[in-house]
Amino acid sequence: MSTTDWFSPDYATARRRFLEGAERRGFTLSAEPVRARGPNDGELAVDVAYLGPESPRRVVALSSGVHGVEGFAGSAVQLRLLGEQLDGLSVPADTGLLLVHAINPFGFAWQRRVNEHNVDLNRNFVTHPEGHVANPDYDALFDAINPERLDPESDDAARARLLGFASEHGMPRLQSVLTSGQYVHPQGVQFGGQAAEDSNRALRAVAARETRGAVELAWLDVHTGLGPYGVAELITECPPDHPAYARGRDWYGESVQSTADGGSVSAALNGVMEIGLEESLPAGTELTAFAAEFGTFDPVRVFWAMRADNWLWSRGDADSDQGRSIRAELLEVFRPDDPAWQRDVLDRAATLVEQTLRGGRG
Numbered sequence: 001m002s003t004t005d006w007f008s009p010d011y012a013t014a015r016r017r018f019l020e021g022a023e024r025r026g027f028t029l030s031a032e033p034v035r036a037r038g039p040n041d042g043e044l045a046v047d048v049a050y051l052g053p054e055s056p057r058r059v060v061a062l063s064s065g066v067h068g069v070e071g072f073a074g075s076a077v078q079l080r081l082l083g084e085q086l087d088g089l090s091v092p093a094d095t096g097l098l099l100v101h102a103i104n105p106f107g108f109a110w111q112r113r114v115n116e117h118n119v120d121l122n123r124n125f126v127t128h129p130e131g132h133v134a135n136p137d138y139d140a141l142f143d144a145i146n147p148e149r150l151d152p153e154s155d156d157a158a159r160a161r162l163l164g165f166a167s168e169h170g171m172p173r174l175q176s177v178l179t180s181g182q183y184v185h186p187q188g189v190q191f192g193g194q195a196a197e198d199s200n201r202a203l204r205a206v207a208a209r210e211t212r213g214a215v216e217l218a219w220l221d222v223h224t225g226l227g228p229y230g231v232a233e234l235i236t237e238c239p240p241d242h243p244a245y246a247r248g249r250d251w252y253g254e255s256v257q258s259t260a261d262g263g264s265v266s267a268a269l270n271g272v273m274e275i276g277l278e279e280s281l282p283a284g285t286e287l288t289a290f291a292a293e294f295g296t297f298d299p300v301r302v303f304w305a306m307r308a309d310n311w312l313w314s315r316g317d318a319d320s321d322q323g324r325s326i327r328a329e330l331l332e333v334f335r336p337d338d339p340a341w342q343r344d345v346l347d348r349a350a351t352l353v354e355q356t357l358r359g360g361r362g
Contacts, residue, residue: 006083008076011105014108015045018082018101019047021082021083032205033045036198039109046101046102046199046206047102048098050098052091059210059216059218060091061098061100061211061218061220064103066122066199066273068108068109069108069111069331070113070225070335072108073294074221077345089357092357112330124192124196124200129183135177142188145189165177175267180267180268181270189306189310192271200276203273203280205280207281216286217288221273223294224345226299227293229296230348231295231344232352235257235266236248236257236291237272238260244289247288252290252355256290292352308330309326
């Protein structure tokens with residue numbers, strides 16, 4: 001089957017196909033609605049599908065769309081699993097399979113990375129406000145990161161300023177400044193929020209309820225945007241001496257990288273969803289969680305697309321020619337319109353699911 005059989009054109013189609021596919025396969029369905037609305041006042045929800053024993057020893061979870069527009073790829077992986085991969089998948093009798101569709105349904109529906117409050121949900125899993133981490137370099141560079149105008153002259157000035165910072169302090173520090181998260185500027189990029197968002201609460205509820213007391217939980221969360229084109233890196237915030245990192249290396253090999261030692265394509269992040277999972281599970285649960293990050297384009301291009309999208313929704317006109325161009329670019333950098341890239345994502349993700357299932361057979 002072609003990649004278009006799995007990559008949906010919009011959130012509403014993806015959701016309908018997910019629910020239909022899961023029901024056809026005998027999954028138990030539930031949903032955690034969010035208050036925001038989609039295009040045409042459409043309902044938005046974090047949808048959940050579970051297949052397996054009521055009291056599993058182990059649960060393998062596959063989630064999509066915590067970064068909205070990245071949900072096109074994650075949903076496609078889930079749809080392919082439901083559509084054809086499940087036929088040849090060896091799921092142990094004591095293992096449950098959990099699919100969590102569109103953790104950020106607003107971003108998926110409106111083709112944004114953030115939610116209705118401009119919050120990056122993968123920076124929102126902190127204690128508010130006590131857990132807010134200061135980012136003074138971001139504050140100092142705010143005008144370059146979040147411009148009042150978006151035109152060639154101001155873009156050139158911003159690039160020069162950001163490159164000057166990188167020349168003085170190093171590119172890794174600039175990446176951290178731009179991506180680790182900030183909690184001061186609600187209209188700025190990488191805003192982690194000032195309270196727990198609906199999707200944050202929904203994911204915690206799903207983790208507590210749908211893992212059904214399993215003593216082991218393996219969780220893959222699909223992302224796109226960082227790293228070599230079409231290549232997957234399994235990212236963890238755990239340091240290399242952590243047992244979860246060791247399990248990941250055993251299951252997936254050298255594609256596992258940690259943000260803690262600088263080996264990952266990602267900088268270390270604040271408020272990631274893994275924190276929400278850990279805090280929602282019974283004490284003693286063995287959690288092995290990774291972000292499966294599929295690379296697209298040069299990171300400068302990806303960040304510039306995020307920056308332009310943030311400007312558009314805070315200061316621009318989404319229905320103008322400029323607005324349509326910005327929206328198309330954001331979609332392209334997180335879901336390339338390239339069948340070869342899409343096929344690589346689907347095939348690699350299918351292998352990751354198989355490796356995760358085998359990893360629990362001690």
